[in-house]
Every structure is written in structure tokens, then in C-alpha cells.
Amino acid sequence: MTHLPNSIEARDIAYQLHAYTDARKHEDIGPMVIEKGDGIYVEDNSGKRYIEAMAGLWSVALGFGEKRLVEAATRQMEKLPFYHTFTHKTHGPSVELAEMLVNMAPVPMSKVYFTNSGSEANDTAIKLIWYRSNALGQPERKKIISRVRGYHGVTVASASLTGLPNNHRSFDLPIANILHTTSPHYRTMKKDGEDEAAFARRCAQDLEDLILAEGPETIAAFFGEPVMGAGGVVIPPDGYWEAVQPILKKYDILFVADEVICGFGRTGEMFGTKTYNLQPDMMTLSKQLSSSYLPISALMVNEKVYGPVADESHKIGVWGHGYTASGHPVAAAVALENLKIMEERDILSHIKSVSPKFLSRLNAFNDHPLVVETRGIGLIGAIELAHDELSKTPGALGAKANAEFHANGLISRNMIDALAFCPPLIISEKQIDEMFDIAEASLDNIAKAL
Structure with missing residues (x-):
């Protein structure tokens, strides 16, 4: 029997091929291991908690941990x-x-x-x-x-x-x-x-x-x-x-x-x-x-x-x-x-009640020095970034922002230089503020560094 490396991270690198990933880079940096979730939040195996702003892959409508399902x-x-x-x-x-x-x-x-x-x-x-x-x-x-x-x-x-x-x-x-x-x-x-x-x-x-x-x-x-x-x-x-x-x-x-x-x-x-x-x-x-x-x-x-x-x-x-x-x-x-x-639970009425807050916070990023455009409807949106230095390499600024989001407890996804927001449909107005507060602070950090 093949001996298994001890940690789940090492075993992942040894045995698993990942979607939408640079395979050689993954061998160097390894995975983020998500262990559990609750509502709009997930937690990794170090105990760090994140807002899952992508609902997994645009998809966990009712959030994580819905017992009826x-x-x-x-x-x-x-x-x-x-x-x-x-x-x-x-x-x-x-x-x-x-x-x-x-x-x-x-x-x-x-x-x-x-x-x-x-x-x-x-x-x-x-x-x-x-x-x-x-x-x-x-x-x-x-x-x-x-x-x-x-x-x-x-x-x-x-x-x-x-x-x-x-x-x-x-x-x-x-x-x-x-x-x-x-x-x-x-x-x-x-x-x-x-x-x-x-x-x-x-x-x-x-x-x-x-x-x-x-x-x-x-x-x-x-x-x-x-x-x-x-x-x-x-x-x-x-x-x-x-x-x-x-x-x-x-x-x-x-x-x-x-x-x-x-x-x-x-x-x-x-x-x-x-x-x-x-x-x-x-x-x-x-x-x-x-x-x-x-x-x-x-x-x-x-x-x-x-x-x-x-x-x-x-x-x-x-x-x-x-x-x-x-x-x-x-x-x-x-x-x-x-x-x-x-x-x-009349989820549609809930979406319509919180969507104005979501879109207002999203569109407020148009005033940010790193942002060239925001796009959104309902509870889906994106913030498109640009900067004279990093924009010479498409995706570099988006990847940098995505990494900063992660460091600050927010999971998004950068599509080249656009950061997506597609949270679970059950998100509250307070949680929308929490999500975009992290995004704003993260982009401010990057802007200052640049």
C-alpha cells in the first residue's frame, strides 16, 4: 500500500488534479481546505471564517447547512x-x-x-x-x-x-x-x-x-x-x-x-x-x-x-x-x-428587498481609484479593476485583489481583472455591508501599496 503523506494539503497535492488551476503552481502553494459552512460563511481547517461571496460556484442559494435539504x-x-x-x-x-x-x-x-x-x-x-x-x-x-x-x-x-x-x-x-x-x-x-x-x-x-x-x-x-x-x-x-x-x-x-x-x-x-x-x-x-x-x-x-x-x-x-x-x-x-x-420562505421577495442595498454598495465602487466599472442586477455583480502598472499583465490586478480578499476573510473569484459577487440568496443587508466592507478595505490596501 502506498504511504499517504500526513496532511490533507500534502495528500491533495499528491493525488488530486484541480479545476481552473495552474497544476504546477498548485504543487508549490497547495490548497485552501474548507471544512464546514453555515449560512453565507465557510470555515477552513485552520478555523478561519470567510464570507462565501460566490455561493460556492454561483450556486448555494439557501446557504451552507440547510438541514431540510x-x-x-x-x-x-x-x-x-x-x-x-x-x-x-x-x-x-x-x-x-x-x-x-x-x-x-x-x-x-x-x-x-x-x-x-x-x-x-x-x-x-x-x-x-x-x-x-x-x-x-x-x-x-x-x-x-x-x-x-x-x-x-x-x-x-x-x-x-x-x-x-x-x-x-x-x-x-x-x-x-x-x-x-x-x-x-x-x-x-x-x-x-x-x-x-x-x-x-x-x-x-x-x-x-x-x-x-x-x-x-x-x-x-x-x-x-x-x-x-x-x-x-x-x-x-x-x-x-x-x-x-x-x-x-x-x-x-x-x-x-x-x-x-x-x-x-x-x-x-x-x-x-x-x-x-x-x-x-x-x-x-x-x-x-x-x-x-x-x-x-x-x-x-x-x-x-x-x-x-x-x-x-x-x-x-x-x-x-x-x-x-x-x-x-x-x-x-x-x-x-x-x-x-x-x-x-418567499426567497424572491427577500432578494427584491436586499438587492437595492447590494447594488448600491456594488456601484459605490465606481468612485474607487482602482475601479473602471461595476456591473450588477439582482444579487449578482462584478467590480472591474484597472491600474497602469498591473494592467499590463491581464489578470494580475484581479489575482492580487482576490488574494487580498482571501486574507481578509472574503472569498470571491477574479475573472481576469473582474471580481465577482454572487452570494447565497439568503444574505441579509447587514451581511451585504460586511461583505463589501471587506472588499473596500482590501482594495484600499492595494491602492495604497501601489
Whole structure:
């Protein structure tokens, strides 16, 4: 038997490969070991307490330590710890959750397919889109458009949709038939003299120009997050979605709303689709669906998508797709309880009551000497940093600020030089002040040092 190093940090370095990490650097500095959590706080193995300003990964809606979710998992584990949804089989939790989601949907939806992550949900959406095109006798209609700075996951197809360079470098991505159009980030993408309304119209025109250049008959679908998350919390300018959606309808292009981050209250409505009056044909959901207590995600499709897929599966004799844990009964039971708690505690009203404080404190950073822009809606936001010296190396200032946050008891995430804030939805006004007080003091420390 291989001898294990003594500390958990040393064993981690010895045996584990980490996501979104410089592997060689990790060998030198090792991990932060989080041992427990309570509400909006987590604690490391030295006893240091942090505000988790990212809700883990944009996802722990009800905070850490919600006992009802633990109890829901325990009850289901004792009753039926696993079963699948292959070959005409089902179980109660997956049926109940599918029914709940269809009834909650902000636009008419027909069916739900369960997966285990946002990446898998978007991957499955791509496969369904291609399958549907073949079913309709349109084999040439396979191209899919997403956006620069969009984030849709890390599996081969979903990472191709993602419009961030480091998700493509050395992976030989994107794959064929995935196209990217203009990011709706006004400050970095605008032209001289272009106001936000004109910029929104140009984004839509760029999309239509791409469709026409490729051939409308070859374009199957468009993927978009209502608010871009991991691409830097990009809030679309007024008029953007109003200009984009008619173009999709004009050329009969399916619209997939990626609600993995926005869904279940993050933007101040239950779905970002409602916040921006979107009319998607498909929606992908994950993260806050179960408060990330267990892995689960979902793809919802309308009848326009489901009908041809069902017909083709009947023609072939099977819809040849499935994951072992699709609709896992324990994960589905936790998601059901999570959504029930959100309704019982009227989480949406709470978000709407504390969001003004969140956005006021966030936007006050526009006066800080290191800040070039703040962006936010609901309970999600970002502070973009810049400095003449450190900005010569993109990401250097963001990493420095993130490290200072950590040292002062605040966990954020720097996306190049933007610091994200996406706390658990249960955060109070007092805790919002506590969170931004730490951020302000940290940025002041850096400004003085520079």
C-alpha cells in the first residue's frame, strides 16, 4: 500500500488534479481546505471564517447547512438510494421534479430531461438540436451560434459554445459548426460615439450578418445566458434582447436560454428569462436547482423541439441517449425540497428587498481609484479593476485583489481583472455591508501599496 503523506494539503497535492488551476503552481502553494459552512460563511481547517461571496460556484442559494435539504437526502437515501430513468422506468422524485419545473417555467415547456451538470445539459441540448434537424429532413441545419465571453460548460461540445480563450487553448476546441458572435459588453465592445442603444442594435446586426454569411438554412440554434456569468458578469444593454430575438424568429433559429447561473432567483425573478422577457425554445438549469447540495441539472424543451425528436425516436425505435444518474432520486428529492423552501420562505421577495442595498454598495465602487466599472442586477455583480502598472499583465490586478480578499476573510473569484459577487440568496443587508466592507478595505490596501 502506498504511504499517504500526513496532511490533507500534502495528500491533495499528491493525488488530486484541480479545476481552473495552474497544476504546477498548485504543487508549490497547495490548497485552501474548507471544512464546514453555515449560512453565507465557510470555515477552513485552520478555523478561519470567510464570507462565501460566490455561493460556492454561483450556486448555494439557501446557504451552507440547510438541514431540510440534508433530511430530504437522508429520507430518499433510505427509501430508494438509486434508480434510473432508462427504458420506460421512472421513480417518484424525478416525476415530481419534472412536473414542478414545467409548471414553474416562464414560457410554455413540454418535457424535462435530467442531467448532472450545466455542461451536460448544454451538451444534451446540442445533441437534441442536431437530432431534430435530421428528423425534420434538414441535415444541413447543424451550425450553432453562441457569444464571445459566453460560458456554457466544459464538456467537448459545451466548451466549444463557451466563448473564452482558455477553454479552447490546447483542447483543440471549438469543434466544427460552433460559431461565436459579438459579446454584449458595452464598455469594451462599443465603437467611438456609439451609445448603448446603438450598440445593442449593432450586436443584433452582427448576429444577422453572421447568419446571412453562413446561410440561414445552416443555422440550427442560438445559445445565450440572460446575464453572462463566468465571462465577467456581463449585463446586456437595454434593447439587446429585444433586438436579438426577432432575428432568431425571422430565420426559424431555436433559442436556448442558459439559465444555469441566472435560474431560481439570481436576477431578481425566478428566471432570467422572465427578467428580460425572453421566449426560448429550450432552457438549461442547474446550480441553484438543488443549491448544489447534490449534482443535478435539467434541460427543458418546448413542443416545437420535443415533437420532431419524439417522432424520430419512434422511427428509429429508440432515443439513444442517457446518463446513469439522470434524474437520480436523491438529487431530485433534494431539488424538490430546495424549491419548496424557496417558495415557503418567499426567497424572491427577500432578494427584491436586499438587492437595492447590494447594488448600491456594488456601484459605490465606481468612485474607487482602482475601479473602471461595476456591473450588477439582482444579487449578482462584478467590480472591474484597472491600474497602469498591473494592467499590463491581464489578470494580475484581479489575482492580487482576490488574494487580498482571501486574507481578509472574503472569498470571491477574479475573472481576469473582474471580481465577482454572487452570494447565497439568503444574505441579509447587514451581511451585504460586511461583505463589501471587506472588499473596500482590501482594495484600499492595494491602492495604497501601489
